[in-house]
Amino acid sequence: MRITIFGSGYVGLVTGACMAEMGNQVLCYDIDAGKIDRLNNGEVPIYEPGLDDYIARNVEAGRLEFTNDVEKAVAHGLFQFVAVGTPPDEDGSADLKHVLAVARAIGEHMDDYRIIVDKSTVPVGTADKVKAEIQAKLDERNSTLEFDVVSNPEFLKEGAAIGDFMKPDRIVVGTDNPRTSELLRTLYEPFNRSHDRMILMDVRSAELTKYAANAMLATKISFMNELANMAEHFGADIEKVRVGIGSDPRIGYHFIYPGAGYGGSCFPKDVRALAKSAAGEGYQAQLLNAVEGVNIRQKQRIFDKMSAHYDGDLSGKTIALWGLSFKPSTDDMREAPSRVLMEALWEAGANVRAYDPEAMQETQRIYPDQAGLELCESANQALEGADALVIITEWQEFRSPDFTLLKDKLADAVVFDGRNLYEPETIAHFGLAYYAIGRGKVPGKVAPKPSRRKTDRG
Numbered sequence: 406m407r408i409t410i411f412g413s414g415y416v417g418l419v420t421g422a423c424m425a426e427m428g429n430q431v432l433c434y435d436i437d438a439g440k441i442d443r444l445n446n447g448e449v450p451i452y453e454p455g456l457d458d459y460i461a462r463n464v465e466a467g468r469l470e471f472t473n474d475v476e477k478a479v480a481h482g483l484f485q486f487v488a489v490g491t492p493p494d495e496d497g498s499a500d501l502k503h504v505l506a507v508a509r510a511i512g513e514h515m516d517d518y519r520i521i522v523d524k525s526t527v528p529v530g531t532a533d534k535v536k537a538e539i540q541a542k543l544d545e546r547n548s549t550l551e552f553d554v555v556s557n558p559e560f561l562k563e564g565a566a567i568g569d570f571m572k573p574d575r576i577v578v579g580t581d582n583p584r585t586s587e588l589l590r591t592l593y594e595p596f597n598r599s600h601d602r603m604i605l606m607d608v609r610s611a612e613l614t615k616y617a618a619n620a621m622l623a624t625k626i627s628f629m630n631e632l633a634n635m636a637e638h639f640g641a642d643i644e645k646v647r648v649g650i651g652s653d654p655r656i657g658y659h660f661i662y663p664g665a666g667y668g669g670s671c672f673p674k675d676v677r678a679l680a681k682s683a684a685g686e687g688y689q690a691q692l693l694n695a696v697e698g699v700n701i702r703q704k705q706r707i708f709d710k711m712s713a714h715y716d717g718d719l720s721g722k723t724i725a726l727w728g729l730s731f732k733p734s735t736d737d738m739r740e741a742p743s744r745v746l747m748e749a750l751w752e753a754g755a756n757v758r759a760y761d762p763e764a765m766q767e768t769q770r771i772y773p774d775q776a777g778l779e780l781c782e783s784a785n786q787a788l789e790g791a792d793a794l795v796i797i798t799e800w801q802e803f804r805s806p807d808f809t810l811l812k813d814k815l816a817d818a819v820v821f822d823g824r825n826l827y828e829p830e831t832i833a834h835f836g837l838a839y840y841a842i843g844r845g846k847v848p849g850k851v852a853p854k855p856s857r858r859k860t861d862r863g
């Protein structure tokens with residue numbers, strides 16, 4: 406089948422590469438000419454495990470191409486996938502300008518029947534707006550061409566996106582037209598082999614399903630973070646509580662890890678956008694507003710613990726920071742808790758020596774000339790000259806550090822762990838002070854040790 410993908414970001418590239426892998430003829434379009442040049446030069450502009458191999462193999466086979474020629478893009482595919490960004494507007498609602506720009510481009514250039522498949526996460530009712538934009542352009546051209554608009558939300562997880570796309574839990578298709586549902590079924594057949602995962606519904610329900618899934622997951626995280634904060638007051642250990650409740654199959658173990666708050670390109674913006682669009686319909690989404698509020702507070706928790714440890718004075722401290730991406734196995738820094746933490750540390754006059762296995766380039770791009778930021782080549786290099794260590798993303802390589810080295814390198818012998826990677830007893834054994842999330846009594850502050858470096862300096 407011939408497929409055009411509008412938007413060559415995380416979703417667009419994964420969709421394009423996986424569709425090409427199944428033998429389809431795919432053309433990926435992006436308005437960012439630089440991105441298309443890089444792709445045409447064999448470079449993959451994002452880090453997603455396995456994606457570079459998929460792209461290389463399918464480009465080589467002639468099934469996957471990249472262009473910034475919009476006319477060519479519209480002419481190419483029966484299926485026109487929309488995978489452009491839907492960033493938050495200033496008021497938190499989803500900004501549809503990219504989606505509607507694609508709709509207008511399709512309306513301007515289409516010369517045959519087209520199925521517009523919306524993969525971007527969009528508020529309920531967007532398919533109607535897309536339809537209206539295309540129709541308006543066709544009317545301007547006095548054209549009677551037919552088209553259909555389908556909602557096909559994407560559920561892939563960054564870091565595991567290829568696997569999620571190739572073996573999806575579900576393929577949600579929202580359409581009111583049996584003809585398009587059959588064509589979509591055929592298109593997705595290769596991804597739907599062992600049992601039927603296709604869930605057909607009306608367009609509006611499909612649009613809401615995507616927001617509902619992300620809002621549910623964000624709610625689980627904020628719920629656990631709220632409980633973790635309570636556990637600190639009660640002198641309980643949230644990690645024990647997590648296992649205690651996760652063992653109930655009605656609750657389950659997924660997404661109940663307490664931490665430094667959720668980030669990324671989806672949960673924060675989708676929770677806000679859903680609450681905002683509900684408010685636009687006259688409904689106040691109390692629970693979702695609380696989920697968002699808890700998350701904003703949670704992103705400050707680690708800084709608050711650091712500040713309390715240092716009696717409110719972090720100026721001149723050098724902090725080693727492990728993990729910058731919003732979660733492991735991606736270089737995505739959108740709404741990452743590390744950004745909130747680093748910005749608070751700089752504001753407090755501290756210096757940051759940061760390391761991340763994949764997100765260094767992205768950090769450099771976001772903070773090009775940031776005083777107080779040094780990007781280090783390894784986790785251990787970040788420790789050089791540091792007073793304290795803070796962990797904010799749970800990359801595998803941080804799970805089993807050399808605690809003797811930490812004790813030796815960190816002048817103030819203290820570790821702040823935003824992801825509960827270590828056992829408090831283990832850390833204590835090595836003579837390190839340890840602050841985690843929801844693990845026992847706080848602010849029961851460990852008295853700061855006199856900084857060796859300060860003492861050295863006299």
Ligand SMILES: NC(=O)c1ccc[n+]([C@@H]2O[C@H](COP(=O)([O-])OP(=O)(O)OC[C@H]3O[C@@H](n4cnc5c(N)ncnc54)[C@H](O)[C@@H]3O)[C@@H](O)[C@H]2O)c1
Nearest residue numbers: 412413414415416435436437489490491503506525526559
């Ligand atoms: N990233 C995820 O994990 C994920 C998962 C599921 C759904 N989504 C949703 O998918 C959509 C895309 O997300 P993403 O993370 O891939 O975004 P992204 O920012 O990585 O990529 C979006 C791309 O669209 C391009 N673009 C913007 N306007 C365009 C236009 N008019 N024509 C063609 N290209 C245009 C941008 O240049 C960019 O390359 C969003 O709605 C997002 O909420 C994302």
